[in-house]
């Protein structure tokens with residue numbers, strides 16, 4: 339039997355049989371794994387509380403027959419208490435893990451994704467940052483990691499440095515008036531995307547939600563759905579833009 343210890347984030351869990359659950363993890367060194375948690379739904383289960391969605395844990399895993407692993411010695415790497423104290427933060431976390439779960443890379447380790455995912459969870463756990471634009475920023479970072487980051491410095495079609503007025507996820511970026519397709523985009527939204535992908539993410543997430551945020555959230559969601567060819571339920575059920583987005 340192959341046994342190993344790894345850091346992991348719980349992407350989701352689902353019922354299996356009478357009292358078991360399957361826990362889907364993204365691990366640091368072994369990619370996505372599915373854990374069969376026997377008896378986890380019983381009140382006495384020790385694993386139950388440690389393997390909830392969004393948990394950031396360190397875990398011993400043993401490969402069983404088939405595709406499943408068994409978890410032993412689960413401990414929390416971070417408790418994420420601030421994240422868990424706010425619906426806005428939890429919902430933002432769900433929108434992020436739903437996308438990670440959509441990444442088609444079973445058993446292919448991707449430490450870069452793990453690092454990005456855990457940075458996002460720690461950001462959501464920090465009340466210095468507003469959660470509203472965290473999923474949006476995560477989508478753009480993930481696209482960039484996959485080599486599909488949005489082109490927003492020039493028209494993605496003609497390459498000219500002229501005013502950009504539209505965004506087309508299928509073309510991969512912003513477009514000028516002559517090349518326009520996709521959805522129209524305000525200059526506030528363009529400025530905001532440039533800040534997110536251009537290194538001012540901390541500034542974007544601090545304080546008031548910036549102008550153009552609702553537009554940029556819709557653009558990023560379209561882009562990530564287009565990338566994975568999948569509709570995202572948790573992300574779509576998050577209110578477009580909460581009036582008081584604090585926490």
Ligand SMILES: [Zn+2]
Pocket residue numbers: 493494495496497498513514515516517518
């Ligand atoms: Zn153009």
